[in-house]
Amino acid sequence: MTSSISITEHQPPTVSLFLQQQNNTRRHIERPIRVWPFAMECLAETEAETDTAETTEDQPGNSESLTAATATSLQPVANVKKDCYIKQASPKSGQSSKQSLDGTKKIVEAEAVGCAPFFGVKHYLNNFYGITDGDTDAKIVRIIEPMASVSVVKVTKSSVRRRIVSGKTKYCGLTSKEEGAIEAATMSGHTLPCCKIGPSILCADLSCLADECRKMIHSGADYLHLDVMDGNFVPNLTFGHPIVKCLRPKMPDIYFDMHMMVQNPEKWVESMADAGANQYTFHIEACEDIPALCRKIQESGMRVGVGLKPGTPVETILPYSDLFDVVLIMTVEPGFGGQSFMEDMMSKVQYLRTNFPYLDIEVDGGVGPNTIDAVAEAGANMIVSGTAITGASDPSQVIALLRNSVENAIQKSQLER
Numbered sequence: 270m271t272s273s274i275s276i277t278e279h280q281p282p283t284v285s286l287f288l289q290q291q292n293n294t295r296r297h298i299e300r301p302i303r304v305w306p307f308a309m310e311c312l313a314e315t316e317a318e319t320d321t322a323e324t325t326e327d328q329p330g331n332s333e334s335l336t337a338a339t340a341t342s343l344q345p346v347a348n349v350k351k352d353c354y355i356k357q358a359s360p361k362s363g364q365s366s367k368q369s370l371d372g373t374k375k376i377v378e379a380e381a382v383g384c385a386p387f388f389g390v391k392h393y394l395n396n397f398y399g400i401t402d403g404d405t406d407a408k409i410v411r412i413i414e415p416m417a418s419v420s421v422v423k424v425t426k427s428s429v430r431r432r433i434v435s436g437k438t439k440y441c442g443l444t445s446k447e448e449g450a451i452e453a454a455t456m457s458g459h460t461l462p463c464c465k466i467g468p469s470i471l472c473a474d475l476s477c478l479a480d481e482c483r484k485m486i487h488s489g490a491d492y493l494h495l496d497v498m499d500g501n502f503v504p505n506l507t508f509g510h511p512i513v514k515c516l517r518p519k520m521p522d523i524y525f526d527m528h529m530m531v532q533n534p535e536k537w538v539e540s541m542a543d544a545g546a547n548q549y550t551f552h553i554e555a556c557e558d559i560p561a562l563c564r565k566i567q568e569s570g571m572r573v574g575v576g577l578k579p580g581t582p583v584e585t586i587l588p589y590s591d592l593f594d595v596v597l598i599m600t601v602e603p604g605f606g607g608q609s610f611m612e613d614m615m616s617k618v619q620y621l622r623t624n625f626p627y628l629d630i631e632v633d634g635g636v637g638p639n640t641i642d643a644v645a646e647a648g649a650n651m652i653v654s655g656t657a658i659t660g661a662s663d664p665s666q667v668i669a670l671l672r673n674s675v676e677n678a679i680q681k682s683q684l685e686r
């Protein structure tokens with residue numbers, strides 16, 4: 270079933286949503302939803318309201334954006350002080366998760382009153398989907414999380430450059446309003462990870478790569494995990510950026526997670542960004558200057574992933590943990606699909622989830638219906654699965670099963686918080 274909705278606003282946007290359901294499997298979006306950016310401004314506004322204790326510092330640039338935000342809402346959602354600066358830091362020590370969820374709830378409620386399109390979209394989807402800001406080249410993706418009505422703003426795609434300046438994240442290519450909204454949202458501590466299933470096409474029929482990839486997406490996959498092997502870091506060879514570049518126009522909106530099993534990963538950052546990759550996951554064992562590589566990846570507009578081979582202790586990432594968007598825990602020796610899952614790697618996942626509740630934790634190797642429960646219970650939320658999906662007679666059934674396990678585990682862990 271393909272559906273679409275149109276929402277008109279005081280500004281031009283027509284919000285188009287393409288939702289596809291096959292064999293009762295939930296979710297698939299052909300294209301991102303497009304909305305007018307005021308929704309993001311609105312988020313900033315409600316953050317300011319929610320966290321009044323923290324919003325006292327005068328910052329002229331930001332007061333301008335807040336005034337504009339109020340003016341563009343259908344009904345102002347909050348009496349925001351004109352001159353206040355949105356400055357909610359990460360959750361205060363001692364702040365309970367209940368308080369944090371209450372804050373999130375307030376934001377969601379406020380949006381429901383002030384932002385009809387968001388409410389409609391959220392209600393319609395009842396799940397987590399990206400919403401872009403209306404440009405043809407997506408700048409900001411707003412993820413609506415499935416379980417706890419959590420809202421997150423994330424930056425993706427190459428039109429935005431994210432840089433770390435003096436330990437602070439800076440965004441280039443955004444208006445001050447957008448930047449303020451992102452700052453408020455990303456620093457609010459409300460960013461909880463959600464379940465994403467990314468089939469690895471390593472063992473698929475690579476002679477018809479685009480068709481195989483489309484099949485995965487139509488079966489309900491959230492993203493594609495593309496394994497790049499150089500015959501050096503791992504004893505196998507696959508493909509590189511020229512193939513990714515050919516694939517990109519055939520699926521312009523699909524998230525490409527590049528698993529770079531290569532020596533000297535810094536060598537391929539620009540080419541992969543240019544080819545249209547969204548996430549660049551390098552192996553920590555293959556890299557000498559980790560901060561420099563992370564900076565390079567961020568500056569080229571991709572999310573930063575770091576992979577750990579089974580023999581690499583999880584603590585290795587600790588000095589750099591702020592620099593990563595995703596940590597990939599390998600549950601096989603990298604190089605080949607179809608190997609047996611190493612359950613003892615789950616202690617690494619548990620350690621990461623306990624210490625980094627907002628981190629995207631990805632698991633790769635031997636993950637399928639028989640092993641997913643261990644992965645989900647340990648706390649992983651990005652699930653790579655190769656042969657279990659590509660070799661299945663009905664990939665959509667396997668994807669739905671994996672998703673179900675992870676979503677249940679996320680829900681359970683949130684109830685226990």
Ligand SMILES: O=C(CO)[C@H](O)[C@H](O)COP(=O)(O)O
Nearest residue numbers: 469603604606607635655656
């Ligand atoms: O990175 C990989 C191997 O290095 C693959 O992504 C992974 O092994 C997926 O295949 P399978 O699920 O069959 O193990």
